[in-house]
Amino acid sequence: MTSITPDISYDKKYYKTRRKKKRLIIVNRARFITVSLITLILFSIIIGYFTGMMTSEAATSMNTIEYSVKTGDTLWSIASDYNYYDTDIREVIYHIKKENHMRNAVIHPGDRLLIPVTY
Numbered sequence: 001m002t003s004i005t006p007d008i009s010y011d012k013k014y015y016k017t018r019r020k021k022k023r024l025i026i027v028n029r030a031r032f033i034t035v036s037l038i039t040l041i042l043f044s045i046i047i048g049y050f051t052g053m054m055t056s057e058a059a060t061s062m063n064t065i066e067y068s069v070k071t072g073d074t075l076w077s078i079a080s081d082y083n084y085y086d087t088d089i090r091e092v093i094y095h096i097k098k099e100n101h102m103r104n105a106v107i108h109p110g111d112r113l114l115i116p117v118t119y
Helices: 012-019 029-051 075-081 089-099
Strands: 062-068 112-118
Touching: 075 089, 089 112
Parallel strands: none
Antiparallel strands: 062 112
16 A cells, blocks of 8 residues: 655745734824724714714604683693693693793683694
């Protein structure tokens, strides 16, 4: 039986030059971190811009209804009548007061209120 032994000859010069890789030397660590963070932030902004992540649209549009206050009406009762989405009544009252530039919740019969309604 003959054994076959492969003839493997290595070129030492080839492997020495191939193994040597240039290594980056960080001279100023703070500057390197700062530049890296700025680059990462800019890259994120550019990617976000092109993917449309930074665009926002109003989910709802606010329309108003004019309401004439009747005897016995309170802001609470009016807000509960126009609370279509079952949100907190206090939030609805806040929006009514804000829309009508009211400082307190005092209303009188005959007053005209603009009631914001979300569609």
